[in-house]
Amino acid sequence: MNGAVIPIKKRPDSLTRLKASARKLFVERGYHATRPQDIAREAGLGHGTFYLHYPDKRACFLAFVEDARQEMNSHLSIARTPDSSLEEMIAATLNAIYDYSDSHPGVLRAAMTDEMVIDAEGAQAVPLLVRWGEEWSALVLSAAEKGQACKSYNAEIIGQAIVGALHQTGREASRGQLCRKQLVDNLTRFLTRALKSD
Amino acid sequence: MNGAVIPIKKRPDSLTRLKASARKLFVERGYHATRPQDIAREAGLGHGTFYLHYPDKRACFLAFVEDARQEMNSHLSIARTPDSSLEEMIAATLNAIYDYSDSHPGVLRAAMTDEMVIDAEGAQAVPLLVRWGEEWSALVLSAAEKGQACKSYNAEIIGQAIVGALHQTGREASRGQLCRKQLVDNLTRFLTRALKSD
Amino acid sequence: MNGAVIPIKKRPDSLTRLKASARKLFVERGYHATRPQDIAREAGLGHGTFYLHYPDKRACFLAFVEDARQEMNSHLSIARTPDSSLEEMIAATLNAIYDYSDSHPGVLRAAMTDEMVIDAEGAQAVPLLVRWGEEWSALVLSAAEKGQACKSYNAEIIGQAIVGALHQTGREASRGQLCRKQLVDNLTRFLTRALKSD
Amino acid sequence: MNGAVIPIKKRPDSLTRLKASARKLFVERGYHATRPQDIAREAGLGHGTFYLHYPDKRACFLAFVEDARQEMNSHLSIARTPDSSLEEMIAATLNAIYDYSDSHPGVLRAAMTDEMVIDAEGAQAVPLLVRWGEEWSALVLSAAEKGQACKSYNAEIIGQAIVGALHQTGREASRGQLCRKQLVDNLTRFLTRALKSD
DNA sequence: TATGAATGAGCATTCATTCAT
DNA sequence: CATGAATGAATGCTCATTCAT
Numbered sequence A, B, C, D: 001m002n003g004a005v006i007p008i009k010k011r012p013d014s015l016t017r018l019k020a021s022a023r024k025l026f027v028e029r030g031y032h033a034t035r036p037q038d039i040a041r042e043a044g045l046g047h048g049t050f051y052l053h054y055p056d057k058r059a060c061f062l063a064f065v066e067d068a069r070q071e072m073n074s075h076l077s078i079a080r081t082p083d084s085s086l087e088e089m090i091a092a093t094l095n096a097i098y099d100y101s102d103s104h105p106g107v108l109r110a111a112m113t114d115e116m117v118i119d120a121e122g123a124q125a126v127p128l129l130v131r132w133g134e135e136w137s138a139l140v141l142s143a144a145e146k147g148q149a150c151k152s153y154n155a156e157i158i159g160q161a162i163v164g165a166l167h168q169t170g171r172e173a174s175r176g177q178l179c180r181k182q183l184v185d186n187l188t189r190f191l192t193r194a195l196k197s198d
Numbered sequence E: 001t002a003t004g005a006a007t008g009a010g011c012a013t014t015c016a017t018t019c020a021t
Numbered sequence F: 001c002a003t004g005a006a007t008g009a010a011t012g013c014t015c016a017t018t019c020a021t
Helices: A013-029 A035-040 A049-055 A057-079 A086-103 A107-111 A128-145 A155-175 A180-195 B012-027 B036-042 B047-051 B057-079 B086-104 B109-110 B130-144 B154-173 B180-195 C012-031 C035-040 C047-053 C057-079 C086-103 C107-111 C128-145 C155-174 C180-195 D015-028 D036-042 D047-053 D057-079 D086-103 D107-111 D129-144 D153-174 D180-195
Strands: none
Touching: A013 A035, A013 A049, A013 A057, A013 A107, A035 A049, A035 A057, A057 A086, A057 A107, A057 A128, A057 D107, A086 A107, A086 A128, A086 A155, A086 A180, A107 A155, A128 A155, A128 B154, A155 A180, A155 B130, A155 B154, A155 B180, A180 B154, A180 B180, A180 C107, B012 B036, B012 B057, B012 B109, B012 C012, B012 D015, B036 B047, B036 B057, B047 B109, B057 B086, B057 B109, B057 B130, B086 B130, B086 B154, B109 B154, B130 B154, B130 D180, B154 B180, B154 C155, C012 C035, C012 C057, C035 C047, C035 C057, C047 D057, C057 C086, C057 C107, C057 C128, C057 D107, C086 C128, C086 C155, C086 C180, C128 C155, C128 D153, C155 D129, C155 D153, C155 D180, C180 D153, C180 D180, D015 D036, D015 D047, D015 D057, D036 D057, D057 D086, D057 D107, D057 D129, D086 D107, D086 D129, D086 D153, D086 D180, D107 D129, D107 D153, D129 D153, D153 D180
């Protein structure tokens, strides 16, 4: 009679539903136009339930950002193959970003909402975009060490430049102006030429 | 009847003072933390006077953005010399941008506040960053025609990429992390290599 | 034509009306059961107007207490005649207190609401009752100096004891249990005997 | 089958623990700043358990007051010796009150929280202070009958006056302003002189 | 008997905007 | 042109109480 362990697939538990609703609304309406009450209602819960899981609205937004970051990072680490040329690496990364963007439209944009907008004081330690810029810095550095990339750049600056370029083009793409294939092709060539050694 | 003489040093009219106050406060506090009342008070005017000049707060912000754009464009057109190499043109432009940023700290950042933040519906026709991206597109196109830049790029995409790179590095610079000289040097080389023909 | 100075008896101005409404409601319902909105509505004003005059509800209550204190003090200073025996002074004071209580029913009681109730942190510097206790201390001291009262008391303690006795009997009186004439008579004798020298 | 032995040192049942926690928190934070949830958590119980024992928060507070009253009364009846002079009786009572206050700091003060604060409508049948006033009335009456106290007082009024004096001085004492020895000495003399016959 | 997730009416406070002067 | 008192819908958040387990 070990049958007592039927887990019956219950509880699409309230936190999970709040997270989904918060993501949906932050993406659709932005931070300021989304009220905790809206998030709870969208999740089919009472207002108070929101505050069972988050101390305030800001914490909920930050959790959303953090989740998006981790999701995105998983996507990226899957996409990147170890021994590839600089161009291949860039193309793979771009494709991974656009894949994520296509399957989660608007999420990156919402997650990158300027922290000044959320709370003038005590904002996010480091904005999402800056963190990703730092990751690009590391990539640039390692490519330089492998002789794939020009060694005379300040990797920090170049990392931020790359992430800025991707952000702005991605944004325009999501406004429906630019086609993805061209985007990947152009940006890959642009970045590769800018970075490659000699 | 000498009373008719032109009063040479009269006090700036109320709209001018409102504009100055609005800029100051939008830069210092951001859009949401600035109330029309604060702007009027900062300008030494009654609260109601604000609405004599702007239909609402949003219009005031948009006017601020437009002014910043025009100021910046003046700076740029002065800085650019007609017959220069691609590299010279890029370096001159970057320097002009940082000059403006130094003499008007925070203005560009505030003016580029994401329109989604200002009003979910009926946002700015075209965000400032996108407009500047379009101007870079035109520069890239004309450089390509002059044989200075690679012809096979989609200028629209590359324009947005460039402006994104500049925005993000500029932002990090204003967080006090990056030194201007290095910034100009690295970005000039980065963009020149990425763009140049052959 | 100095007629330009007709003051036309305008503006039963909003602060005055708010004060009256606040007093009425704090007396009728107590601090916690009175909302800023109720005060404003009672005064025939919008909610927001309340916050034009008080930074918060607590400040409004404290202003009410201070007003009551001053009103009461005026009453007392009018009632007391300079050269009177201890017994006369006590009787005059008690009568003045009950006169005030009769014409402003409930006000003293509401004004003496324990500060702990209003805000655990940063409460009233010194509660109203304690302040009045200190004034009684001074009276006891001066009576002792004039040889009217026993010199061996600690005036501070006795001042608080007197004010406590008056408060508690006044409270019971307002619950309709005790008759005023008897109250004044009994308390006067009680205090006089307790205080008088020899 | 030794399992049936009486478990001598079982943990105090939930009501006992709730009572202890309620007392602790009402004393430390006051009525309004204490939530049923806090009381339950402090007692190491689930929130819902609170409502197994009390219909609502008000009932819990009233139970706390009643317990304090009974405890205090026990203290007093132990302290009072049958055949003593008025002065001895007063001194013994005061000492008993301060003993209780010293060993249960803050409890009397919390228990005497104005009933208006707890619930505007349908407040406590008779506030604690008034009940103790009535007990003092009885003491005064019996002292008068024994010829120890002046017969011409209205005992009801004098009872309330005494209890008010004790309350207010006790409160100031707990604010750390007055020393106990002096308190007992001064109040004993004060009350004895006020009460004693002839 | 015990639990604690869920609830939603309620609260203090803000702020873009209006309008009588 | 200029004023600033007045407005009230809207916001983020709390907490006494319920109820399915």
